Amino acid sequence: MPKTKAGEAISWKEFFSRWKTGIEGITPEQKxxxxxxxxxxxxxxxxxxxxxSIYGYDKLWWxxxxxxxxxxxxxxxxxxxxxxxKVFDDIKVxxxxxxxxxxxxxxxxxxxxxx
Numbered sequence: 225m226p227k228t229k230a231g232e233a234i235s236w237k238e239f240f241s242r243w244k245t246g247i248e249g250i251t252p253e254q255k256x257x258x259x260x261x262x263x264x265x266x267x268x269x270x271x272x273x274x275x276x277s278i279y280g281y282d283k284l285w286w287x288x289x290x291x292x293x294x295x296x297x298x299x300x301x302x303x304x305x306x307x308x309x310k311v312f313d314d315i316k317v318x319x320x321x322x323x324x325x326x327x328x329x330x331x332x333x334x335x336x337x338x339x
Contacts, residue, residue, distance in 0.1 A: 260302070
């Protein structure tokens with residue numbers, strides 16, 4: 225039986241209900257970060273597989289060719305996720321820019337009306 229963080233036992237139905245709620249509440253930034261870390265793990269696995277295929281080159285040369293193609297494709301995917309994360313960071317910085325204080329904007333508006 226699954227347990228909550230507090231150690232309370234819950235049913236599988238309740239577990240999957242909570243899991244579904246959590247997955248539906250994920251932000252796009254969290255999704256990209258998870259995909260980015262998963263892609264790093266994929267790249268590591270592909271590189272290790274490539275090393276094994278080089279070690280057994282006489283029988284596994286064809287696996288090396290397939291893994292090379294997979295490595296190129298996965299690396300392009302990794303770069304795409306990095307670019308998406310950079311866009312989210314840029315948007316976050318733009319949203320955190322301080323706005324004009326109300327007093328200054330009132331003075332500017334008042335000054336424009338007098339002219």
